[in-house]
Amino acid sequence: MMYGLEGKVAVVTGVGRPRGIGRATALRLAREGARVVLADLGQGMAQIENDIRGVSPDLARVAAEVEEAGAEVLAVPADVSSPSDVETLLQRTVDHFGRVDIMVSNAAILADRNQNPLELPESIFARVLAVNLTGTFLCAQAAAKHMVQQGEGGSIITIGSRAARRGMPNLIAYSSSKFGVIGLTQSLALALAPHGIRVNCVCPGAVDTDMASEGQEIQAADMGIALDDLKAQLGSEIPLGRLTVADDLAKAIVWFASPESSHLTGQSLNVNGGSLMS
Template identity: 45%
Template sequence: MTVELTGLDGKVAVVTGAGRMRSIGRAIAVELARAGCDVVITGTGRDPSGYPDDEQAAGWRDIDSVAEEVRALGRRALPVVCDVSDEVAVEDLLARTVDELGRVDVVVNNAAASRGGDRVPVVDLEVEAWDRVLAINLRGTFLMTRAFARHLVVQGEGGSIINISSIGGKLSGAGTAAYSASKAGVQSLTSSTAKELGKHRIRVNAICPGVTETGRLDDQSSETWQAYVAANLPLGRVGTPQEVAYAAVFLASDQAAWVSGQAWNVDGGQLTVR
């Protein structure tokens, strides 16, 4: 017997941080469109001169390229440059979404700070680096959740909020204090809001990806990642953005109607039940 995911046809989904060619956000936006959603795609408005080589070679155009993929699947797409850490920008994003697409049903909080100067021991961590990571990863998720949850409550038809966290929020590795704290915060925010919004039939869940084959791996050599995978992942390989996206689409669907307040590991078995 084949089980088909239902409940997404004609719905409107918002996916933040979805402009990069090799990214979880892009994969989620495309798979939600494939499942029947119209999709709002946000990005930071990156300077094209700073695109990685593969994006430049492909003529990639950030959120506009993802919007074209969504439209090619027969769905409406709305690309919006948005800084999710900015309260006014988030409220403007909500207003544009409702004005142009009429409603909201699914919110995927995927935007995250890029790896940078925060990946150092706590004693060497600059306040500015800490603030940058927390502003995007945690404050941004909070602002998006607050704004869109308010609308979902008034809309009165339930909904699904999916926060992209990380197993880093559970592992809390050395040299990742800001990142790990922000992702642990996302998991706690997920739990609290699931308890608050359940009475409105709004489900809130987190996905915690492990090592995933995105552009965020580019700052380390392939040999470094291969050694890490061999030592830590029982399935013996990195994940793909599509594999994370499949979990997100399921959580947004009717088939996950009784799933809320969870932080699912999608990590090749790295974190196992103890």
């Protein structure tokens, strides 16, 4: 342990994917001594009455991994686009652990991948913004309210994207939502600075995660090559020679959560292996 997070309470959303940023972040926070609250959409409580945890199998799996890493853990099914779900998530956090110190707003969807913007349904555009941007706002707002009441500051980390740095023609909803996340981060940082609450953003570049692989599979098929060959090609275009992986992002997120970055707020950090394309 090196980041001074022993006993801190961290909420991480979007933890369900096996190779995702949320899971990697939760595990790294656990290894640094934090108590971790895991949130993911998963399935509703009524749909999974046979699960003793009362959460989805994906969420239960990550909770078990975090426990094995030595952390106290609470798992809460939540749709971050729902104000009531987010309010419940934070209230259960405070009821269980007594406080919240760190919010990692990671949950996101990429529902407009490879869609012609002239044919993109408004419903898909709205849903992407509801999860990626409004969800980030709701989580940050709810966490900040508790942090202000506690009077001891805190750290909120949002997740951007290389699509937040430059527009992408067939990702207009996702790119718009992630551009908004950077603006939200900067605005909240200024608003919350008097309370000692820092707000920063981590922006992945080309990544090897479950969500990215879904699009890479389509791209590889269109090119007539194997997925692994496409990933090798994409990695070779990055100065450090490989695709970014979830743990690369987790390291930056945990650093932003820690006192080691105590004089940083309103920042958006690229974690991309040195790529100038994001």
